[in-house]
Amino acid sequence: MPSTAQPLSMCPGETAAFADVPLVGTEQFRRSVIAAVRRGARLVALFGQPLTRDATLSPLDALRPSRVKGQPVASDRLHLYATTADPAAGTISVLATSVADTYQALTPDCPAAHWFERELAETWGIRPEGHPWLKPIRFCAPRRGAAGSQIQPGVTPYFQVRGSEIHEVAVGPVHAGIIEPGHFRFQCHGEHVFHLEISLGYQHRGVERALVGGPDKRTIHYMETLAGDTSVGQAIAYCEGLESLAGCRVPPRALAIRGIALELERLANHTGDLGALANDVGYLPTASFCGRLRGDFLNMTASICGSRFGRGLVRPGGVGFDLDPPRVLELLRRLEAARRDVEIAVDLLWKTPSVLGRFEHTGTISTEDCRELGLVGVVARACGLERDVRHEFPTGFFRFVQIPVSTAHAGDVFARAYVRWLEIQRSLAFVHEQLRALPQGPVRVEMNALAPNAIAVSLTEGWRGEICHVAVTDDAGRFAGYKIVDPSFHNWFGLAMALRDQQISDFPLCNKSFNLSYCGHDL
Amino acid sequence: MQAVVSIIHWLVALALAPLLLGIIGRTKAFFAGRTGSPFLQPYHDLRKLLGKGAVYSHTTTWVFRAAPMVGLGAVFVASGMVPFGGSPAVIEFPADLILVVYLLGLLRFATVLGALDTGSSFEGMGASREVQFSALAEPVLLLALATLGRQTGSYSLSTIFVDIAEHLSIHAGPAMLMGAVALLVVFLVENARIPVDDPNTHLELTMIHEVMVLDYSGPDFAFVLYGAALKLWVLGALLVGLVIPVHVGIRLIDSLLFVLGMFALAFLVGVIESCMARLRLLRVPQMLIAAGAFAIFALVLVLRQT
Numbered sequence: 116m117p118s119t120a121q122p123l124s125m126c127p128g129e130t131a132a133f134a135d136v137p138l139v140g141t142e143q144f145r146r147s148v149i150a151a152v153r154r155g156a157r158l159v160a161l162f163g164q165p166l167t168r169d170a171t172l173s174p175l176d177a178l179r180p181s182r183v184k185g186q187p188v189a190s191d192r193l194h195l196y197a198t199t200a201d202p203a204a205g206t207i208s209v210l211a212t213s214v215a216d217t218y219q220a221l222t223p224d225c226p227a228a229h230w231f232e233r234e235l236a237e238t239w240g241i242r243p244e245g246h247p248w249l250k251p252i253r254f255c256a257p258r259r260g261a262a263g264s265q266i267q268p269g270v271t272p273y274f275q276v277r278g279s280e281i282h283e284v285a286v287g288p289v290h291a292g293i294i295e296p297g298h299f300r301f302q303c304h305g306e307h308v309f310h311l312e313i314s315l316g317y318q319h320r321g322v323e324r325a326l327v328g329g330p331d332k333r334t335i336h337y338m339e340t341l342a343g344d345t346s347v348g349q350a351i352a353y354c355e356g357l358e359s360l361a362g363c364r365v366p367p368r369a370l371a372i373r374g375i376a377l378e379l380e381r382l383a384n385h386t387g388d389l390g391a392l393a394n395d396v397g398y399l400p401t402a403s404f405c406g407r408l409r410g411d412f413l414n415m416t417a418s419i420c421g422s423r424f425g426r427g428l429v430r431p432g433g434v435g436f437d438l439d440p441p442r443v444l445e446l447l448r449r450l451e452a453a454r455r456d457v458e459i460a461v462d463l464l465w466k467t468p469s470v471l472g473r474f475e476h477t478g479t480i481s482t483e484d485c486r487e488l489g490l491v492g493v494v495a496r497a498c499g500l501e502r503d504v505r506h507e508f509p510t511g512f513f514r515f516v517q518i519p520v521s522t523a524h525a526g527d528v529f530a531r532a533y534v535r536w537l538e539i540q541r542s543l544a545f546v547h548e549q550l551r552a553l554p555q556g557p558v559r560v561e562m563n564a565l566a567p568n569a570i571a572v573s574l575t576e577g578w579r580g581e582i583c584h585v586a587v588t589d590d591a592g593r594f595a596g597y598k599i600v601d602p603s604f605h606n607w608f609g610l611a612m613a614l615r616d617q618q619i620s621d622f623p624l625c626n627k628s629f630n631l632s633y634c635g636h637d638l
Numbered sequence: 639m640q641a642v643v644s645i646i647h648w649l650v651a652l653a654l655a656p657l658l659l660g661i662i663g664r665t666k667a668f669f670a671g672r673t674g675s676p677f678l679q680p681y682h683d684l685r686k687l688l689g690k691g692a693v694y695s696h697t698t699t700w701v702f703r704a705a706p707m708v709g710l711g712a713v714f715v716a717s718g719m720v721p722f723g724g725s726p727a728v729i730e731f732p733a734d735l736i737l738v739v740y741l742l743g744l745l746r747f748a749t750v751l752g753a754l755d756t757g758s759s760f761e762g763m764g765a766s767r768e769v770q771f772s773a774l775a776e777p778v779l780l781l782a783l784a785t786l787g788r789q790t791g792s793y794s795l796s797t798i799f800v801d802i803a804e805h806l807s808i809h810a811g812p813a814m815l816m817g818a819v820a821l822l823v824v825f826l827v828e829n830a831r832i833p834v835d836d837p838n839t840h841l842e843l844t845m846i847h848e849v850m851v852l853d854y855s856g857p858d859f860a861f862v863l864y865g866a867a868l869k870l871w872v873l874g875a876l877l878v879g880l881v882i883p884v885h886v887g888i889r890l891i892d893s894l895l896f897v898l899g900m901f902a903l904a905f906l907v908g909v910i911e912s913c914m915a916r917l918r919l920l921r922v923p924q925m926l927i928a929a930g931a932f933a934i935f936a937l938v939l940v941l942r943q944t
Binding site: 282283284285286291292305306393395396397398399400402403404407467469470472473477618619620621622623624 | 666669670671672759760763766767832833836838839840841842843844911912913914915916917918919920921
């Protein structure tokens with residue numbers, strides 16, 4: 116086994132031959148990933164890909180017998196793929212290893228792998244040895260090994276704190292509001308929270324499994340409903356991967372419209388979030404105005420494509436709808452009106468001492484914890500980390516137009532709210548600028564067949580944070596595997612950390628400041 | 639004649655109490671840019687709930703079922719002891735203000751027992767918060783009423799509020815003002831209004847009063863809601879009686895003036911709820927202690943005058 120094997124390095128939006136992914140020994144895989152993360156790279160995906168009987172004859176193994184020497188390839192082995200993204204170099208690296216039933220867990224040395232390894236163990240029936248808290252995260256049936264050992268959602272041992280006057284509060288999965296299901300267990304002493312454990316999986320649909328063998332007519336619809344409020348973001352991540360595999364060049368006008376739709380989605384959700392934060396502290400004016408303004412932004416998206424959530428807009432090869440000049444003028448007019456109103460509504464938040472008193476020093480995450488846990492998106496930027504895919508790994512229209520990264524440093528609810536406000540202002544400016552100078556030309560090109568036996572990694576900065584899609588194709592150019600990592604997947608554990616030593620009554624506020632997706636996590 | 643007027647006043651209180659909730663809701667809707675529900679919505683809600691059946695959890699006992707009735711009974715009696723419009727209340731006797739305070743205490747005690755009886759961790763949490771805050775609010779209320787009693791020389795609410803104008807000189811102004819501030823804070827805390835509690839929230843973990851009554855349904859919940867409206871009226875009447883102490887002498891005008899004062903108070907609550915956020919729970923005791931300081935200063939000032 117060559118000890119000098121370097122991980123496969125790709126630029127964002129690039130496709131590589133699957134066989135070029137170096138297959139290394141488990142120990143080297145482990146060391147290499149941990150070292151990369153310590154150097155500042157992010158673990159964007161860690162997933163398994165089974166070796167089918169056919170795969171033993173595929174170029175992957177047949178052409179490189181030296182790399183798997185001494186490790187007979189059989190159908191019961193699983194390949195693990197680690198995808199790391201290095202913001203300093205702007206490159207994405209992929210490395211693989213082959214495991215049977217157990218391997219040495221990465222989590223003790225790389226906490227960012229915590230959730231990924233629990234997912235691996237649950238999905239593929241392998242055991243990461245030394246994992247500190249090995250529990251299912253979705254309660255789905257394993258895709259390999261013993262079937263029928265499915266566990267019911269929520270039935271596992273929970274972390275417990277013992278002592279006099281310690282009590283446990285369990286919330287959900289059925290909540291009082293119309294929100295998604297999730298189970299939260301607080302270990303409390305009075306109002307003080309020692310520990311929060313989050314148990315999800317109630318929305319598991321088996322999307323990744325259903326995508327194997329695609330893409331077909333359904334695929335794009337799966338993508339637009341991975342997390343309903345991130346339809347555009349997820350669809351862009353999917354289409355960019357697909358276009359990269361097909362070697363197809365998307366016309367600039369389509370890229371600009373995608374960029375506009377992505378930022379409109381960000382505007383709608385950030386505005387809605389600021390309103391929801393105001394509502395959670397009982398501050399009515401901003402709550403009701405932002406609720407209305409969110410609708411205004413959604414309606415702008417609807418005026419482009421007919422769907423408030425941008426469904427049907429982003430399509431492989433371009434966009435499904437063009438913008439004619441009168442519509443552009445109308446959008447500009449509505450954008451200007453919304454900008455004025457949102458400034459007034461949000462300004463009230465920063466001018467009301469009782470609101471700031473609730474936001475500041477609530478649910479603080481240290482920059483160190485944030486980096487260690489590999490948090491992404493608004494949450495990471497609120498901890499002072501400049502993590503923004505649009506800036507670090509630009510694809511699509513963001514290669515031509517940069518949006519400044521918005522950060523804050525406190526890591527508390529206020530910082531997360533303020534980063535949202537900064538991003539609202541910058542997205543407004545971006546959409547305004549792009550609408551006034553839309554490139555000319557077609558908005559869609561014909562898609563080619565996908566490259567066979569290839570891998571493409573696409574990263575997109577959705578409004579929650581980094582969305583990662585990894586597509587692997589088989590001999591026929593169909594999906595042999597498809598991995599989706601929603602930003603919520605990285606950030607749920609961050610919410611649990613944010614609640615340490617907080618008041619239990621502040622949980623709803625902290626939760627809202629993260630505003631993570633349940634179905635995006637459960638897939 | 640006096641007795642008839644007093645009984646009419648009591649009936650007015652019983653009839654108008656839910657309207658205060660309607661006014662608060664409408665005010666908040668106005669500030670939020672919405673039309674809001676009709677002023678009479680609380681009455682429709684009560685009628686709807688009374689027509690429904692009740693659901694009881696298997697873990698609850700008779701305590702849970704008795705709590706709404708005990709609570710409503712207590713606050714019903716209390717509402718008959720608070721006078722307005724220059725006429726004494728139906729029930730009055732020397733030092734009756736202590737009974738009013740403890741009837742409100744009985745309401746709270748019943749609600750807390752009912753909440754604990756469900757065995758739910760949420761309701762236990764709400765009960766613990768309610769008891770913690772009212773332990774601080776009760777002394778403030780008693781001190782503020784003692785200030786009034788000292789000023790007017792009587793510890794019967796009827797005597798205090800009927801004669802209050804005669805005992806007020808310009809020197810009593812600061813003490814009465816501080817007493818009114820203390821009463822306003824108690825009014826907001828005891829009625830679970832912003833900045834202490836948010837009656838509109840759906841987030842169980844942040845609730846105080848609402849979470850204790852989550853398990854009630856149908857007529858029981860109607861009792862709870864109506865009891866809360868009466869409590870709003872009782873505590874509001876103490877505050878309005880102090881702020882509008884002057885009586886013209888014509889009963890109808892005095893009564894109308896008082897009722898308008900109650901509506902204005904409900905409007906004020908709506909305004910407060912619209913322009914500030916809830917306090918962090920840790921800050922609520924601080925606000926109550928500040929109110930207590932106001933009440934003590936008021937009492938000291940009144941004691942010094944004589």
